[in-house]
Amino acid sequence: MNSLPKKCKLAEQCKKCGSQSVVKNGLVRHKQRYKCKHCGYNFTIRDAIEKVKPEAKALAMLLYGSG
Numbered sequence: 001m002n003s004l005p006k007k008c009k010l011a012e013q014c015k016k017c018g019s020q021s022v023v024k025n026g027l028v029r030h031k032q033r034y035k036c037k038h039c040g041y042n043f044t045i046r047d048a049i050e051k052v053k054p055e056a057k058a059l060a061m062l063l064y065g066s067g
């Protein structure tokens with residue numbers, strides 16, 4: 001009895017095993033948390049914007065350039 005649509009906008013998948021058999025499992029810090037039905041791994045969707053600090057970027061550039 002599988003009524004889940006195969007092709008939809010849902011793109012959440014387990015970060016551990018890559019399975020898309022995930023279910024909503026509450027909220028963590030206002031983020032939707034999911035649980036993998038395949039391996040039981042809990043994770044949140046990566047909707048967080050990765051803030052790149054200018055100095056960190058500069059340092060990376062520096063390290064890259066000096067290598």
Ligand SMILES: [Zn+2]
Pocket residue numbers: 014015016017018019036037038039040041
């Ligand atoms: Zn999994």
